[in-house]
Amino acid sequence: MGIKAAAGKKAPSQKAKGPHPTGQDPARVREIVKHLAKAYPEAQCALKHSNPFELLVATILSAQCTDERVNKVTPELFRKYPTPEDFAALRPEVLEQEIRSTGFFRSKTKSILGSARKIAEEFGGKVPDTMQELLKLPGVARKTANVVLGTAFRKATGVVVDTHVSRIAQRLDLSRQKTPEKIEQDLMRIIPQSQWIDFSHQMIFHGRRCCTARSPKCWSCPVENLCYSEEKTV
Numbered sequence: 001m002g003i004k005a006a007a008g009k010k011a012p013s014q015k016a017k018g019p020h021p022t023g024q025d026p027a028r029v030r031e032i033v034k035h036l037a038k039a040y041p042e043a044q045c046a047l048k049h050s051n052p053f054e055l056l057v058a059t060i061l062s063a064q065c066t067d068e069r070v071n072k073v074t075p076e077l078f079r080k081y082p083t084p085e086d087f088a089a090l091r092p093e094v095l096e097q098e099i100r101s102t103g104f105f106r107s108k109t110k111s112i113l114g115s116a117r118k119i120a121e122e123f124g125g126k127v128p129d130t131m132q133e134l135l136k137l138p139g140v141a142r143k144t145a146n147v148v149l150g151t152a153f154r155k156a157t158g159v160v161v162d163t164h165v166s167r168i169a170q171r172l173d174l175s176r177q178k179t180p181e182k183i184e185q186d187l188m189r190i191i192p193q194s195q196w197i198d199f200s201h202q203m204i205f206h207g208r209r210c211c212t213a214r215s216p217k218c219w220s221c222p223v224e225n226l227c228y229s230e231e232k233t234v
């Protein structure tokens with residue numbers, strides 16, 4: 001029959017839709033985790049903070065904004081308003097002006113003031129350290145809660161799935177899901193819990209430095225030999 005498909009038979013598709021047979025293979029996942037850890041040993045949260053509350057505020061501000069921009073705004077903000085009670089007493093118009101340059105400042109103001117008030121009134125002025133309680137804060141979803149729990153409390157309760165982690169998880173075929181919640185479930189299933197915190201930081205570093213949204217720098221990628229993404233540039 002040679003290399004051509006037999007008459008009447010459909011040639012196999014080059015883009016199989018089902019799960020890739022090796023995409024989540026434990027040995028392959030282990031290799032990816034190992035190479036990313038080796039490539040980015042310094043990976044950590046880039047948001048400036050000195051306590052869990054500052055990290056919470058900075059993480060809320062970082063939505064749809066660069067960490068660099070957030071880091072320009074927060075030092076002065078935390079100097080003027082050092083505690084959740086200080087934020088809770090603020091009028092929304094005042095905070096809106098303070099954080100305007102981070103974008104989406106009205107909804108971020110709502111989340112920050114709502115969270116500060118709840119922390120001041122219901123949690124004794126301390127950021128709670130459980131997923132269940134953090135999710136009760138206005139505007140706090142799993143991504144923000146995972147950042148706070150992992151970085152401020154070193155509690156591995158999940159994998160931070162931001163835009164970088166979503167993109168790379170799909171390119172590396174670690175997940176074929178579309179929503180952050182479902183991608184996180186996939187990653188939690190295949191990555192050992194002891195690695196969740198560092199893996200999240202390493203994926204974010206990889207997304208910023210190498211596996212960028214446009215024109216990824218595949219020639220310098222530490223997991224290039226494990227990647228079969230159609231978006232590869234080599």
Ligand code: SF4
Pocket residue numbers: 171172210211212216217218221222223224227228229231232233
């Ligand atoms: S080879 Fe390219 S597309 Fe694949 S993970 Fe590396 S940088 Fe991203």
